Amino acid sequence: MNKGKIPVAHEHWWQTFEVVAGIPFLAALGLQYLVPLALPTEVFAPVFLPIGVALVSVGGILIFLARREFTKHHQPTDPGCPTGKLVTSGIFSVSRHPLYLGGLCVVAGTALALDIPWMLVLLSAAVIACRYLLITPEERYLAAQFSKDYQTYAASVHRWIGRSRW
16 A cells, blocks of 8 residues: 555545445345335336346446556556556546446446345445545546646546537
8 A cells, every 4th residue: 555655546445436335235235135125126127127237238348448448558446556647548538437437337237137226225325425535536636646638638528428529
């Protein structure tokens, strides 16, 4: 771990998507066991499973593409590791945070495919935690490290998905 010697976006072991989204995920599983809820499967069963599988698939693809792009540019994804290069190519040309977006798609898809409504309820907690515990410090760090380049990138690529027209 870096121990604060070199500036990094995430200083603590828990500043990973797996932990930040994993806590609401596990809480949802516990709640589903203790206070079971069910999606209205009589009406929507034929669509929940395929939509869930599609979301998990899209999420997995986003995660794969993001990790591949980081590897291609020799950039770390672990907390405590400094970033030496601003990665803006590949999937990062359409989303500034494809790892987090992919992870959230996997959680939402799992909730639908496995009929775990509590996971959908707590998904908002995962989104908020991801935004403020991971994305905000990461964006501050990237702005400090890459100033003008990051400002240009952030102005042209949306946080979650999409490119600006100008």
